[in-house]
Amino acid sequence: MTDPFTLFDQWYAQARETEINDSNAMALATADARGRPSVRMVLLKGHGPDGFVFYTNFEGRKAGELLVNPHAALLFHWKSLRRQIRIEGAVGPVDDAAADAYFASRSRDSQLGAWASDQSRPLPSRNIFMARFEEASARFAGGPVPRPPHWSGFRVVPERIEFWQDREHRLHERRLFERQDDGWCEGLLYP
Ligand SMILES: Cc1cc2nc3c(=O)[nH]c(=O)nc-3n(C[C@H](O)[C@H](O)[C@H](O)COP(=O)(O)O)c2cc1C
Numbered sequence: 001m002t003d004p005f006t007l008f009d010q011w012y013a014q015a016r017e018t019e020i021n022d023s024n025a026m027a028l029a030t031a032d033a034r035g036r037p038s039v040r041m042v043l044l045k046g047h048g049p050d051g052f053v054f055y056t057n058f059e060g061r062k063a064g065e066l067l068v069n070p071h072a073a074l075l076f077h078w079k080s081l082r083r084q085i086r087i088e089g090a091v092g093p094v095d096d097a098a099a100d101a102y103f104a105s106r107s108r109d110s111q112l113g114a115w116a117s118d119q120s121r122p123l124p125s126r127n128i129f130m131a132r133f134e135e136a137s138a139r140f141a142g143g144p145v146p147r148p149p150h151w152s153g154f155r156v157v158p159e160r161i162e163f164w165q166d167r168e169h170r171l172h173e174r175r176l177f178e179r180q181d182d183g184w185c186e187g188l189l190y191p
C-alpha cells in the first residue's frame, strides 16, 4: 500500500511544474464554536508525516476559530492537472523554533507587514496601514525584524487524505487514506 505522503509528494512535485503560480496555495476551512464554517486561501510552507503547515496572524479570524475549534480541512485544486487533494485533521501550533526560522526566511517588507497588520480587524483607511508599516520600519531600522509574538504557524495533522483525479465522463478516481493505529488504510470512493 502506498502511503499518502509519498503520493502527496508526487502530485505536489507535478503541480510545481505545471501550475503557473502558487502551486502551494490551498483553501483552509475552519469553523467557529457554533460550527459555522469559513474558508480562505493560505500557502503551504512545510509538510510531511507530521502534518501540513501554514503561517498566519494568531489574532485574526481563522486563528480565533482554530483556537476554539482546533480542526480544519485543506483543499488543493490543481486546475491544469485536473486534480484535487482534500485533507482533514486536528490542528495545533508549530513550535517557536520553526516559526522563527520560517519568519527569518521572509522578505524584510513581509516581516514588517506582519507587525503592521491587525489581521481581520476593520481598517479605517489604507493610509493608516501604510503609516503602521512605516512605524514598524523605523522601529526595527538597522537590525533584524523579530517575529511578532502574534505571528506563527499552524500544523494540520491529517486523519483523512483524499486524492481526486479527473477522468472522462465524470468517471473520476477517488483514493481515500484514513489514519488507522500507526498506519493508514486505503480505499476507493464512488465519484
Ligand atoms: C493565494 C493566497 C495565499 C494566501 N496565503 C496566506 C497565508 O499563508 N497566510 C495568511 O495569513 N493569509 C494568506 N492569504 C490571505 C488569506 O486568504 C486571508 O485573506 C487572510 O489570512 C485573513 O483571513 P481570516 O480573516 O480568515 O483570518 C492568502 C491569500 C491568497 C489569495
Ligand SMILES: Cc1ncc(COP(=O)(O)O)c(CN)c1O
Residues within 6 Å of the ligand: 043, 055, 056, 106, 110
Ligand atoms: C497575509 C499573508 N501572510 C502570510 C502569507 C504567506 O506567505 P509568505 O510567508 O510567503 O508571505 C501570505 C501569502 N499570500 C499572506 O497574504
